[in-house]
Amino acid sequence: MIKKADVILYDKLVSKDLLSYSKKECIKIYVGKKSEGSSHFQEDINKELRDYGEKHNIVVRLKGGDPYIFGRGAEEAMYLYERGIPFEVIPGISSTVSCPMYSGIPLSYRESNSAFAFLTGHEAEDKSFSINWNKLPDTLVIVMGIKNRAAIAQNLIKAGFNPKTPVAIIKNGTTLLQETTVCDLSTLGETPAEPPSVIFVGKNVLFRDKLDFFEKKLS
Amino acid sequence: MIKKADVILYDKLVSKDLLSYSKKECIKIYVGKKSEGSSHFQEDINKELRDYGEKHNIVVRLKGGDPYIFGRGAEEAMYLYERGIPFEVIPGISSTVSCPMYSGIPLSYRESNSAFAFLTGHEAEDKSFSINWNKLPDTLVIVMGIKNRAAIAQNLIKAGFNPKTPVAIIKNGTTLLQETTVCDLSTLGETPAEPPSVIFVGKNVLFRDKLDFFEKKLS
Structure with a gap:
């Protein structure tokens, strides 16, 4: 096309x-x-x-x-x-899926989780609703969340997430500049980070030590 | 490769x-x-x-x-x-993302939802845990859920989902045999369906009338 x-x-x-x-x-x-x-x-x-x-x-x-x-x-x-203008939508490889993969983090693992959620860390200001933090599974992928990462971590901990839940911040995912920083929910707010980054929350971060095939190769 | x-x-x-x-x-x-x-x-x-x-x-x-x-x-x-065998993982276009798209259903929409979850409808039998139905946002993509669709619908309604929540069953998604059936949670159990299908739960199903560019073209 x-x-x-x-x-x-x-x-x-x-x-x-x-x-x-x-x-x-x-x-x-x-x-x-x-x-x-x-x-x-x-x-x-x-x-x-x-x-x-x-x-x-x-x-x-x-x-x-x-x-x-x-x-x-x-x-x-x-x-x-x-406006009556015909269109088609052609999917690509989603950054939400590929960034954790390239960082060695599976979105699901049979013995670890059967559900995970995607959320935006940058909600529209004029919206009449917002994320219900009490209605989320224990594994999350957050896009556009860098700026609000301290508030996001607070909201998750308030909703019952363990403050020690592992977190990965994947910057420039899938590019030659990819760089992953690992922290936990209690330290996410003060961990240096900048966009474009995808944030992964959940214990599957721990697979990274073994499944990181990409950054190991880059280094 | x-x-x-x-x-x-x-x-x-x-x-x-x-x-x-x-x-x-x-x-x-x-x-x-x-x-x-x-x-x-x-x-x-x-x-x-x-x-x-x-x-x-x-x-x-x-x-x-x-x-x-x-x-x-x-x-x-x-x-x-x-076993010390080197590997790389190469992402493709995920069926969880592309099937709803080809059916005219956005996973997110600014005025509709800021989070959604993916879950498996076919959990491993030997697992020590299972999906916490009370910890899910209101928009869901369910894979491998056809066989257990009646139980899935029951679990969601029990967890507080409105029985009238729209549901789309997308069979053979993105192929020339794609076929979408729309129902709601209360009727999902008795709606005819067979794998391979992706189930989408949530009000974004209603965009389908306008955004279905693919099945309209096939028919």
């Missing part, structure tokens, strides 16, 4: 290598500069999608992370649906 | 098209015939991985679904680690 695209609107976290597959005449537009939290910004992207969608044959919206996992992909799809 | 493999051990749900990329002399072994529940069977696969791993340069274990999401990938990796 990238090869066929007339226009590509791409995110900050998209690998630039992907863009090199596009046609010479393809219009490539970076839409990842402004703050992620701004809804005005999202509205701008929606309008660009519509405008290019009306004028061009194949417009690709290339998103990092995962469009349908706290990625606003469905919001963009709804915008297009409501 | 498939192109380079000397041996490929592949699952039932693996697309046969993938195997056509292998070398002519590649040994291809189907290991998906026996019942998934049998631990003896898993032990056989582990031994084959080790035996081929000792004799050949590149052995690919090609799994359907997702190796690190209730897929025993980490168990196989641990087996190899303990």
Whole structure:
């Protein structure tokens, strides 16, 4: 689809290598500069999608992370649906799945857990609801949680998580700059960290000593 | 990696098209015939991985679904680690993520949910623990849950889920045979269904009317 695209609107976290597959005449537009939290910004992207969608044959919206996992992909799809612009969604390898894997942490393990949850650490401010911390299993993957990591840890401990629950902060996951920091819930707040990082909470962090095939190779 | 493999051990749900990329002399072994529940069977696969791993340069274990999401990938990796056989894990597009997407159901939506959980509907019988139904968010993706769907629905309703919570059963997701059946928790038990299917529980099922780009195209 990238090869066929007339226009590509791409995110900050998209690998630039992907863009090199596009046609010479393809219009490539970076839409990842402004703050992620701004809804005005999202509205701008929606309008660009519509405008290019009306004028061009194949417009690709290339998103990092995962469009349908706290990625606003469905919001963009709804915008297009409501305006009668046909679309398809093509899944990629989700960062929520691949980052723990590349850090040697399985999301599930038969003798360890039968459920796990994904949550966003960056909830929309205008929302009428928020995460129910009492309704979470003991294994978690948190995206966009670096800024609020102290509050997240507090909320989890208040909801009954053991403060000693192992935590991994996976920075630049799956890239040659991947770096994993291990701490626990009681120290998460003061552990140095910066985005883009995925936070994994749960005892499966302990598999890392054995299953870390990637950072061992990098070092 | 498939192109380079000397041996490929592949699952039932693996697309046969993938195997056509292998070398002519590649040994291809189907290991998906026996019942998934049998631990003896898993032990056989582990031994084959080790035996081929000792004799050949590149052995690919090609799994359907997702190796690190209730897929025993980490168990196989641990087996190899303990025997000093080097391995890498390469993520694919997870069926847990792609099946709802292809059915028009976003895993998250800003105005709808900030968390969701994945669970297995087929827990190992010899386990010392099981899913805590009271510790789940309101949006769920359940794999291998078809056989136990009546009990799963009962457990969720008992834990406080509204019996009218929308449910989608996505059969043969992302393939040309994809077929989604919509029901609710109160009727899930008696709704006809068969594996391989992914079950999605939560109000995001309602986006399907608008975001189903795939089955609409198939029909």
